[in-house]
Amino acid sequence: MAESRQAVCFLTDQPGSQPCQLTLGTGGLLIEPAVGPAVRWPYPDLKCEVGGEDRDWLMASCPAAASAIAQVALRDPDTIAALAACSSGPTHDLLASFADHHQRHTRRSRLTLALGGLVLAGFFIGGWLLLTRLAPTIVAASLPPASERLLGQLAVAQLLAGEERIAAGPATAALKTITERLVAAIPANPGYEFEVHLVASDQVNAVAFPGGQIVVYSGLLAAAGSADEVAGVLAHEISHVLHRDGLRQLISRLGGTAVVRLALGGGDFAGLVAQLGELDQLAYSREQEQAADGAGLQLLAAAGLPPRALPDFFKRLKRQEAASLPGFLSTHPDTAARIAALREQVARLPAGPAKPLDIEWDAVEASLP
């Protein structure tokens, strides 16, 4: 007696599916639904196709016989193999290759999913790059220097609140002289007005804000060996302003819309200004630092000051404090490598006429707190 096998039937006059038993008899396929009369479909009259969401069901019907069963769904591999052995022609071919259909379908689904995943990942990475890299540059480029100056002034006011400033004396005068010399040598100033503020603090640091505001801590002057070394640091900071690095950091931090609204005098003023004060803690990217180094050296040379003063100062600092490096030096790129790169660039710079600064450095040092 032929073995009875499990399948699912769809009846013509009843909704839904119901279980049924299949028997592969000699005269054809015997189908016995749980409810209703049994039918027998002759093998040559069977119409088979691959069906189901995963193409893993064999859907069999018998259009020639007007039976109460519309379609039988089965997927047991043994039953399908046994049915293939009983059939011939295209039906046999389909049944014999049934497993391949499902495998092909699964492979194709996985492949498109993987490709789609890659496209999606590319889309998100592209979007991220656009937002973090391109957007700040675009917004920065569209703000006029006057708006940048306003932002810088707000940030400096926030930073200097509660700090002791040194508004007059030999140190302030020296910074003014150095800044004027450097600013005069800027090849194409788009309208930045530079202003240096000196703060009484042990910190060895200098910070550039959008629009030309630069804050120098007296600790930096105490650490420097000469006015030329301070000029090196200021040339580096002026280059950050000219490259709009601070503005781009600000846009990344606050978002472009907030910066534009702030520059135009709208928005949550107090909240945004509070965040501006943290700007000195923002680290510039390695590329921004390298670009400011290179441009700073050129500015020094154009101003008739010795470019080697910048790597010399870095070297001095590195010797003085191995533990913590000031913000403008950052920890990246690696200071030793940075000094080496700077010296290499200094060696390549054409030697121009030297115009020494007229500053009594001893008097400056003596005036520091």
Added chain:
Amino acid sequence: MNNVTFEVVEAGDAPVVKALLPAGQSLFADAGAMMAMSPNLKVEGSLRGGVMGALSRSLLRGETFFYLTISAPQDAGEALLAPSTIGGIEMLELTGTEYFLQKGSFLAAQPTIELTTKTQNLTKGLFSGEGFFVTRVSGTGTLVLNTFGSLMTFDLAPGQQYIVDNYHLVAWESTIQYSITKAAAGWISSFTSGEGFVCRFTGPGRIYVQTRNPAAFAGWLGRHLPSKG
């Protein structure tokens, strides 16, 4: 043989299901679904399908990591199970066929029912509203579903087609093929009509559809919540 029986009680907008467990029998349910039960029944969390199965369930399908298993080790008892949403409860008797379930539709089942994860293809993953992973339910026994709103069934004859809004979909038999299509002939109309993408099903097989759209309800609720401030 599992003889746990389920019965919908407190029929109305917020029904619950009462499960009768003969001695020595058990059921599993969505974690947190137990509302009340006989004191002799034992409750425990179970992974079902091992750690990987539980991980795929919770990470891929957004369902609970653990299932709740309720058993009657000594004497028979009863447990009341409640879904988290307001809506219908439906019992499915699985006999050799299998279904795909949307997220959050599973309430309880006899332990002879298997729940596994099926990966959808790219288009369906992105636009069906079901995500890239759906639950495949197979085995023999009773499966209890919960829906948002009431439940309607559509039985499709071989080759018959029907269109269902993706967010109204609850479950569909695996003998059905479906594709994602635009709701209207044009792209603009598809979106201005508020329907966007819809699922086009081709029979044979059964589709379960819920009469309320959870996403639309969330949107409605959002408009009525007081704003911060």
